[in-house]
Amino acid sequence: xxxxxxxxxxxxxxxxxxxxxxxxxxxxxxxxxxxxxxxxxxxxxxxxxxxxxxxxxxxxxxxxxxxxxxxxxxxxxxxxxxxxxxxxxxxxxxxxxxxxxxxxxxxxxxxxxxxxxxxxxxxxxxxxxxxxxxxxxxxxxxxxxxxxxxxxxxxxxxxxxxxxxxxxxxx
Amino acid sequence: xxxxxxxxxxxxxxxxxxxxxxxxxxxxxxxxxxxxxxxxxxxxxxxxxxxxxxxxxxxxxxxxxxxxxxxxxxxxxxxxxxxxxxxxxxxxxxxxxxxxxxxxxxxxxxxxxxxxxxxxxxxxxxxxxxxxxxxxxxxxxxxxxxxxxxxxxxxxxxxxxxxxxxxxxxxxxxxxxxxxxxxxxxxxxxxxxxxxxxxxxxxxxxxxxxxxxxxxxxxxxxxxxxxxxxxxxxxxxxxxxxxxxxxxxxxxxxxxxxxxxxxxxxxxxxxxxxxxxxxxxxxxxxxxxxxxxxxxxxxxxxxxxxxxxxxxxxxxxxxxxxxxxxxxxxxxxxxxxxxxxxxxxxxxxxxxxxxxxxxxxxxxxxxxxxxxxxxxxxx
Numbered sequence: 041x042x043x044x045x046x047x048x049x050x051x052x053x054x055x056x057x058x059x060x061x062x063x064x065x066x067x068x069x070x071x072x073x074x075x076x077x078x079x080x081x082x083x084x085x086x087x088x089x090x091x092x093x094x095x096x097x098x099x100x101x102x103x104x105x106x107x108x109x110x111x112x113x114x115x116x117x118x119x120x121x122x123x124x125x126x127x128x129x130x131x132x133x134x135x136x137x138x139x140x141x142x143x144x145x146x147x148x149x150x151x152x153x154x155x156x157x158x159x160x161x162x163x164x165x166x167x168x169x170x171x172x173x174x175x176x177x178x179x180x181x182x183x184x185x186x187x188x189x190x191x192x193x194x195x196x197x198x199x200x201x202x203x204x205x206x207x208x209x210x211x
Numbered sequence: 212x213x214x215x216x217x218x219x220x221x222x223x224x225x226x227x228x229x230x231x232x233x234x235x236x237x238x239x240x241x242x243x244x245x246x247x248x249x250x251x252x253x254x255x256x257x258x259x260x261x262x263x264x265x266x267x268x269x270x271x272x273x274x275x276x277x278x279x280x281x282x283x284x285x286x287x288x289x290x291x292x293x294x295x296x297x298x299x300x301x302x303x304x305x306x307x308x309x310x311x312x313x314x315x316x317x318x319x320x321x322x323x324x325x326x327x328x329x330x331x332x333x334x335x336x337x338x339x340x341x342x343x344x345x346x347x348x349x350x351x352x353x354x355x356x357x358x359x360x361x362x363x364x365x366x367x368x369x370x371x372x373x374x375x376x377x378x379x380x381x382x383x384x385x386x387x388x389x390x391x392x393x394x395x396x397x398x399x400x401x402x403x404x405x406x407x408x409x410x411x412x413x414x415x416x417x418x419x420x421x422x423x424x425x426x427x428x429x430x431x432x433x434x435x436x437x438x439x440x441x442x443x444x445x446x447x448x449x450x451x452x453x454x455x456x457x458x459x460x461x462x463x464x465x466x467x468x469x470x471x472x473x474x475x476x477x478x479x480x481x482x483x484x485x486x487x488x489x490x491x492x493x494x495x496x497x498x499x500x501x502x503x504x505x506x507x508x509x510x511x512x513x514x515x516x517x518x519x520x521x522x523x524x525x526x527x528x529x530x531x532x533x534x535x536x537x538x539x540x541x542x543x544x545x546x547x548x549x550x551x552x553x554x555x556x557x558x559x560x561x562x563x564x565x566x567x568x569x570x571x572x573x574x575x576x577x578x579x580x581x582x583x584x585x586x587x588x589x590x
Contacts, residue, residue: 108550110539123524159440185267
């Protein structure tokens with residue numbers, strides 16, 4: 041843990057890091073460019089973690105910007121990435137948080153956050169559509185951008201286009 | 212196709228539709244949806260009981276394509292996501308690439324970006340003003356707005372060579388410098404626009420018919436807007452002073468003086484007022500930037516072999532809200548993953564809380580007020 045303590049945090053982010061470490065002492069917190077805090081969480085810990093950062097008064101990350109995923113095929117994992125922020129008129133109370141959850145590539149499952157931030161609904165549907173990540177407890181997990189009867193999840197790195205090849209016309 | 216989809220929705224709906232209830236397909240080819248948005252409405256007479264947006268008709272695999280192109284080759288594809296605000300889409304992407312490569316952007320380039328970015332905001336808001344008024348039946352405003360938009364596009368064409376999809380920003384700066392006489396052109400346009408804005412306001416802002424169509428329609432609370440991740444004028448219309456140019460400044464926005472217009476009631480009219488004020492703020496920013504723009508190069512030193520390493524999320528305030536690009540690099544010159552966070556994609560979820568209980572005709576006003584661009588929603 042000593043390496044974390046050596047990090048000099050910007051003043052307004054120190055309470056955030058403290059509050060996170062108070063509840064989750066094993067958490068690795070990193071400072072990224074533009075004052076983003078990056079946190080890696082286990083999938084089974086995630087429901088507790090998200091509830092905590094939303095509801096604990098010292099954290100209160102009320103604004104979910106984005107949910108997406110990355111397929112790290114060489115490391116054999118799918119990573120779901122959440123971007124969160126706090127809104128407020130006081131500049132010192134602002135903070136930005138990246139949460140990353142590693143999932144196995146076969147049968148990736150993680151708890152949905154729609155009940156915490158309703159905006160996650162479409163984002164999670166998109167991640168399900170493109171990567172096949174199943175969000176447990178999602179009210180309406182269907183494909184959103186691709187057709188309903190589409191086979192496969194296009195943004196996975198090992199995705200193969202199933203459509204018949206078109207012959208190229210050359211002149 | 213439409214029929215089977217309707218029945219599947221009926222099955223999902225927990226409440227069985229009563230005798231007098233009806234399912235109505237609005238779209239995908241409905242003129243007021245600004246593209247190919249399909250709304251599935253459950254109505255009682257004219258009143259909307261519930262609605263579900265159905266999207267994906269314009270999906271062009273932007274994120275997949277970006278994984279197969281080198282860094283600079285993705286920029287024109289960014290234009291085509293939000294085609295009414297191409298500069299801001301490019302900007303978010305280019306900023307992400309610069310951060311991953313550690314490229315410094317010359318000061319002059321940042322100023323040029325601010326100027327074209329604000330010009331873009333004006334152009335986009337002009338189109339919104341015209342189509343929004345047209346949706347509500349005011350045809351004249353549409354013609355007025357397009358007249359001004361065309362003369363702004365003339366300047367864009369002189370500067371970038373294109374009228375809508377510019378491909379102007381580059382990793383490390385912009386493609387070419389401002390042309391000789393740009394200053395006079397843009398200042399003349401701004402003066403003209405200020406005069407015309409008075410006309411616009413006379414046309415709509417105090418209009419009794421317009422006000423009764425928009426006031427108290429599509430109301431959302433501050434808490435709802437935040438919970439649903441709203442951004443841009445939709446969030447500011449609820450009274451939250453959130454504008455990335457001020458709250459999380461990027462580029463050189465912290466050097467200019469401008470206000471964040473905020474609405475009061477979170478209804479269609481508040482969002483209208485916020486956007487009308489933003490015209491003036493953009494004009495202010497462009498005038499300041501023109502006055503203080505430094506000399507120097509407009510394209511920084513960019514390594515010939517580009518390498519993207521690490522991951523970064525950049526956010527830009529587009530005319531519609533927060534555009535974010537999540538870019539991951541694996542050491543090659545192609546993005547390993549490029550995710551585009553679209554504000555309208557998020558705002559579509561707000562249609563249900565906004566629209567339920569209103570008439571079908573009000574849905575048209577509500578859709579117009581969130582300024583939707585389907586190219587950006589479906590990517």
